[in-house]
Amino acid sequence: MELSEYKDIYVFAEQREGKLQSVALELLGKARELADATGEKVVAMLLGKNIKHIAADLIAHGADRVLAVDNDLLEHYMTEPYTQAITQIIGEFKPAIMLIGATTIGRDLGPRVSARNRTGLTADATKLEISDDDAHEFRMTRPAFGGNLMATILCKNHRPQMSTVRPGVMQKLQADASRQGEVIDYAVDFDRTKIDRVRLLKTVKEEKATADISEAKVLVSGGRGVGNKEGFEKLEALARELGGEVASSRAMVDAGVMEPSRQVGQTGKTVRPALYMACGISGAIQHLAGMEESELIIAINKDKYAPIFSVADLGIVGDLHKIVPLLTERLKSIQR
Ligand SMILES: Cc1cc2nc3c(=O)[nH]c(=O)nc-3n(C[C@H](O)[C@H](O)[C@H](O)COP(=O)(O)OP(=O)(O)OC[C@H]3O[C@@H](n4cnc5c(N)ncnc54)[C@H](O)[C@@H]3O)c2cc1C
Numbered sequence: 573m574e575l576s577e578y579k580d581i582y583v584f585a586e587q588r589e590g591k592l593q594s595v596a597l598e599l600l601g602k603a604r605e606l607a608d609a610t611g612e613k614v615v616a617m618l619l620g621k622n623i624k625h626i627a628a629d630l631i632a633h634g635a636d637r638v639l640a641v642d643n644d645l646l647e648h649y650m651t652e653p654y655t656q657a658i659t660q661i662i663g664e665f666k667p668a669i670m671l672i673g674a675t676t677i678g679r680d681l682g683p684r685v686s687a688r689n690r691t692g693l694t695a696d697a698t699k700l701e702i703s704d705d706d707a708h709e710f711r712m713t714r715p716a717f718g719g720n721l722m723a724t725i726l727c728k729n730h731r732p733q734m735s736t737v738r739p740g741v742m743q744k745l746q747a748d749a750s751r752q753g754e755v756i757d758y759a760v761d762f763d764r765t766k767i768d769r770v771r772l773l774k775t776v777k778e779e780k781a782t783a784d785i786s787e788a789k790v791l792v793s794g795g796r797g798v799g800n801k802e803g804f805e806k807l808e809a810l811a812r813e814l815g816g817e818v819a820s821s822r823a824m825v826d827a828g829v830m831e832p833s834r835q836v837g838q839t840g841k842t843v844r845p846a847l848y849m850a851c852g853i854s855g856a857i858q859h860l861a862g863m864e865e866s867e868l869i870i871a872i873n874k875d876k877y878a879p880i881f882s883v884a885d886l887g888i889v890g891d892l893h894k895i896v897p898l899l900t901e902r903l904k905s906i907q908r
Contacts, residue, residue, distance in 0.1 A: 573731060578666045578667060578668040578732065579666065579667075579668050580607070580614070580615050580665070581606055581612055581614050581615070581668065581669040581671070582615045582616075582665075582667040582670045582671070582732065583599045583600050583603050583614065583615070583617065583635070583670075583671050583672075584599075584617050584658070584672040584678065584681070585600075585617060585618045585626065585635075585638070586672075586673050586677055586678060587618070587619075587623055587626055588649070588677075590620070590622060590623055590626070592629060592630075593739075594739065594744070595673030595675060595678075595737070595738075595739040596616070596630070597629075597630075597633045598673075598739065598740070598741070598742040598743060598744045599672075599673060599737060600614060600634040600635055600745070601633065601634055601742055601743050601744045601745045602700055602737070602742040602743075603634065603669075603671060604634035606669065606700065606701075606702050606710075607636075609704070610708050612668065613637060614634055614635050614636050615635065615636065615638070615639060615665070616630040616635040616637070616639070617641070617658060617661060618638050618639065618641070619641045619643075619646045619654060619657050619658075620646050620647065621642060621643065621644055621646055621647035623640065624640050624755065627640055627755045628749075629747070630753075631751050631752070632749050633744055633745055633747055634751075637753055637755075637756065638755045639661060639758045640755055640757055640758060641661075641758050641759070641760055642757070643657075643762070645762055645767060648772050649677050649680075650767075650770060650772060651680055651684055651770075652766050652767045652769070652770060654681055655681065655684045655685050655688055656760065656762055656763060656767070658670075658681070658685050659688050659689060660760050660761065666731065666732075667731070667732040668710075668731060668732060669733050669735075670732040670734045671700075671734075671735055671736075672685075672734070672735070672736045673737065673738075674696050674736035674738040675739065678736050679695070679736060682695070682736045683695075685734070686734045689732070690730060691727065691730035691731060691733070691734060692727040692730055692733070693734040693735065694714055694725045694727075694734070694736075695714065696714050696715075696736060696738055697713060697725075697735040697736070697737050697741075698713060698722075698741055698861065699711075699713035700712055700713075701713075709726060710726070711726060712724070712725045712726075712727075712733070713725070715838055715857075715858075719838045719856075719858040719861055720857060738841070738842050740786040740841065740842040740843055740844055784833075785817050785819045785833070785834055785836065785841055785843055786841045786843050788817040788819075788845055789845050789846045789847070790814045790815060790816025790817070790845055791816055791817055791818070791819045791836075791843060791845045791847070791848050791849065791866075792807045792810050792811040792816055792817075792818055792849045793807075793818070793819035793820060793836055793849060793850050793853060793863070794807045794819075794824060794852055794892075795820070795824060795850070795851070795852045795859075796823040796824065796827075796852060796853075796854075797851065797853070797873065797874070797892055798824065798829075798851060798852045798892065801829055803852075803892075803893065804818060804820075804824075806893065806896045806897055806900070807896060809896075809897070810849070810896050810899055810903075813900055813903040814847070816845070816847070817834075818830075819834050819835070819836050820835055821835070821836065821856075821859050822835055822839065822859070825840070836859060836862040836863050837858045837860075837861055837862035838859075838861045838862060841862060842861075842863075843862060844863075844866055844867070845866050847866070847868045848868070848869045848870070849869075849870045849871075849872070850863070850869065850870070850871045850872070850873075850884070851871075851896060852873065852874075852892045853873070853880055854875075854879060855871070855878055855879035855880030855881070855882065855883065859880075860879075860883055864883045868885050869884045869885050869886075870886045870887075870888070871883075871884035871887050872887075872895050873892075874889065874890060874891055
């Protein structure tokens with residue numbers, strides 16, 4: 573493999589039913605920053621059916637070029653046709669770096685593409701940088717050993733250097749409609765014999781009863797100190813007053829009190845709300861990994877030595893079961 577032939581930063585522009593997933597724009601924001609450091613281009617790979625209308629949005633958010641692969645076989649996500657399309661792109665364009673959102677689709681696609689192209693993949697990276705020396709080394713950092721240490725991973729001998737990144741970790745750029753870019757219609761030569769082994773019979777959509785905590789501006793989050801469902805009702809009342817959502821530490825998800833979609837942290841979601849209220853959460857490193865970038869953190873804990881206070885902007889030492897209802901009442905009276 574001649575490494576010097578590989579250039580530019582490619583982003584998988586994940587769309588579902590023609591709707592771009594916000595992680596794609598977040599990755600474009602990061603890719604733009606990395607590409608500006610090396611003088612390379614940002615290329616978005618847009619796969620699907622009737623998806624070209626999305627291309628302008630990708631350019632407005634930082635792409636220099638969009639490779640649009642419009643094909644019936646790509647209408648619904650399936651591992652094999654998507655892997656074939658990206659593998660052909662890798663073979664022809666030789667990307668230096670490839671970023672994929674760590675969504676359910678990205679977590680399926682990323683490893684398959686990396687294995688087929690005999691390269692490495694750093695899953696769930698939380699930091700991506702290019703070294704500022706002449707080597708322009710691509711450094712992918714992610715939590716390792718249960719989150720107790722951050723590992724920086726290099727992919728020195730293979731290309732592309734691949735990474736998945738969870739939604740909410742990187743920041744998208746402001747859309748700039750005046751940005752210029754080119755859109756290339758790219759045709760893929762599919763090998764139907766492999767694709768036809770799997771057929772999509774029916775898509776059953778999960779009922780989405782709960783809100784997406786990674787989109788909420790205010791989160792009132794509870795941990796073991798909240799105790800049970802009744803405890804969380806107090807947090808829900810506060811969240812309603814603040815126009816926010818309730819989230820949880822893993823302890824309460826493991827206890828079956830909260831649903832997994834509301835878990836914040838290394839094995840849950842990464843959130844970056846304007847306000848994160850941590851109630852009865854000790855602040856284990858795996859929890860902090862998912863919320864420490866929040867703009868304002870308020871912690872309520874009865875233990876003044878709890879590690880959560882080290883990341884909190886404001887700390888309240890006391891019993892959350894008393895403090896949360898008092899806060900809720902006070903907010904109600906202000907709004908009356
Ligand atoms: C590989 C791995 C991945 C993990 N991923 C995650 C993850 O994604 N997210 C996550 O959250 N954890 C994760 N964990 C678990 C993590 O290590 C902690 O065990 C967990 O975060 C603890 O949850 P907690 O803070 O709710 O509970 P605890 O650590 O038990 O803390 C409870 C806190 O509540 C306080 N408290 C008790 N009663 C009250 C009260 N009445 N008023 C006020 N404060 C009170 C206590 O002082 C204490 O600080 C992971 C662990 C591993 C090993």
